[in-house]
Amino acid sequence: EAKKQGRNRIEFFQDEMKDCFEKKMRLEAGLHTALENNEFELFYQPQLNVSLGYMASAEALIRWNHPEWGMVSPAEFIPLAESSGRISSIGAWVIDEGFKMAKELKQHYPKLQRIGLNVSSVQLREQNFVEQVKVALAEYNIEPSLIEFEITESVVIDRLEETIEKLSELKKLGIALALDDFGTGYSSLNYLRRLPIDRVKLDRSFIQEMDEDPKLATMVHHIIEMAHGIGLEVVAEGVETEKQMQMLNALQVDKVQGYFYSRPIDQKGLYAFIDAKYGEIQ
Ligand code: C2E
Ligand code: MG
Ligand code: MG
Ligand code: MG
Numbered sequence: 001e002a003k004k005q006g007r008n009r010i011e012f013f014q015d016e017m018k019d020c021f022e023k024k025m026r027l028e029a030g031l032h033t034a035l036e037n038n039e040f041e042l043f044y045q046p047q048l049n050v051s052l053g054y055m056a057s058a059e060a061l062i063r064w065n066h067p068e069w070g071m072v073s074p075a076e077f078i079p080l081a082e083s084s085g086r087i088s089s090i091g092a093w094v095i096d097e098g099f100k101m102a103k104e105l106k107q108h109y110p111k112l113q114r115i116g117l118n119v120s121s122v123q124l125r126e127q128n129f130v131e132q133v134k135v136a137l138a139e140y141n142i143e144p145s146l147i148e149f150e151i152t153e154s155v156v157i158d159r160l161e162e163t164i165e166k167l168s169e170l171k172k173l174g175i176a177l178a179l180d181d182f183g184t185g186y187s188s189l190n191y192l193r194r195l196p197i198d199r200v201k202l203d204r205s206f207i208q209e210m211d212e213d214p215k216l217a218t219m220v221h222h223i224i225e226m227a228h229g230i231g232l233e234v235v236a237e238g239v240e241t242e243k244q245m246q247m248l249n250a251l252q253v254d255k256v257q258g259y260f261y262s263r264p265i266d267q268k269g270l271y272a273f274i275d276a277k278y279g280e281i282q
Contacts, residue, residue: 027077030066031086035093039065042097043264046273047116047235047257050249055278058105059116059150059257060098061264062090082122091123092132099140101267102147109274114176116148124151125162130169137173144174150201151177153185160191171196178235183223193230199254200227204238207258211243224251 034040044058064072081087094117102115123129137144149170156163156179167177179192182200192200202223210216220236227234236248239258248256262273 024080027072028080028084028086030069030072031077031081031084031090034064034066035089037067039067040090040093040097041065041266042094042101043266044101044115044270045257045264046262046270047255048261049254050245050256051252054111055109055274056255057112057114057116057148058270059118059264060094060101061118062094063264078120082120087120087122088126091120094118095132095136099136099142099147103140103142105270106142106146108271109278111278112146114146114148116150116178118180119149119151121152121156121159121163124166125159130166130173133170133173133175145176148176148178148198150180151197152180153182156191156195157185157188160194164194164196168196181237192232197232199233199235201235201237201257202253204258207236207238207244207248208240211241211247217247220248221251224253228252 041063042060043063044060046055047057047059048054049056062074062078064074064077066072078087081090098115098117102112105115106112126132137147151163151167171177176199177195177197179195179197179200181203183206184203200223202220206216206220206223210220224234233254235255235257236244236253237257239245239248239256239260241260244258245256245260265273
């Protein structure tokens with residue numbers, strides 16, 4: 001009986017693994033044709049300057065709308081794209097599309113400070129990445145500071161010297177740089193000091209419980225002071241409640257981003273958001 005149960009259990013896990021493997025294979029095959037079939041879209045999430053009450057910037061977040069599976073989360077397909085090498089062409093598409101949107105949006109909304117684009121570590125490491133950025137800047141003829149690249153904290157550590165060098169080249173071009181998901185990786189004050197970044201994006205795990213946990217609130221307070229002290233701005237991610245927003249504003253956070261203001265929305269949605277809330281302030 002026990003043996004039988006044991007065997008069933010093994011079979012269960014094998015089935016689960018098989019599903020998982022097959023799913024990955026199918027996703028990977030789908031990624032292969034997603035670009036040519038126009039299945040990607042950039043959504044945008046507003047970033048607000050709370051104390052001054054306006055939208056300063058927006059982060060572009062990729063969406064994959066598969067004809068059969070519907071929306072596939074980037075948390076699911078970006079890692080696959082990275083391991084299969086597909087991220088190069090997807091990343092190039094994000095840059096092209098993001099730069100184009102930055103140009104259009106700046107014309108419509110002159111207060112726009114920048115558009116943030118997520119850049120994968122794999123993409124960053126590519127030989128011709130900086131050249132690719134130069135070409136896109138020239139093609140769209142935009143102020144380089146209108147673009148910000150978000151680099152995830154966890155990827156910085158294992159190749160610190162190489163990353164510093166790459167980021168410095170981008171910085172020289174005038175591109176703005178943000179350290180994404182700050183606080184979740186092996187946060188080291190050493191690299192925070194050495195990376196040529198403009199701001200940190202405080203991870204939402206800090207923000208979401210700070211209104212219930214005084215320890216977290218104290219940490220957020222001191223992280224903001226420390227960042228400001230070394231000349232970095234702080235963007236708070238994942239702001240969902242008015243209380244969180246008010247606490248962050250009192251702590252003089254530079255920008256907030258989260259469902260409290262808006263979920264990531266498509267291009268039309270972003271224009272509507274701006275026109276409804278900020279149209280008359282210009
Ligand atoms: P991220 O760059 O840290 O983006 C923030 C994620 O938090 C987004 O998930 C966003 O929709 C979500 N979010 C924003 N506000 C809130 C909130 O108030 N509450 C909660 N619960 N979530 C919130 P999303 O769009 O699913 O993206 C997941 C991750 O996928 C991103 O994390 C980023 O690492 C990656 N990603 C997205 N777009 C791209 C891209 O174009 N290129 C690359 N390389 N990675 C991307
Ligand atoms: Mg990001
Ligand atoms: Mg983040
Ligand atoms: Mg993230």
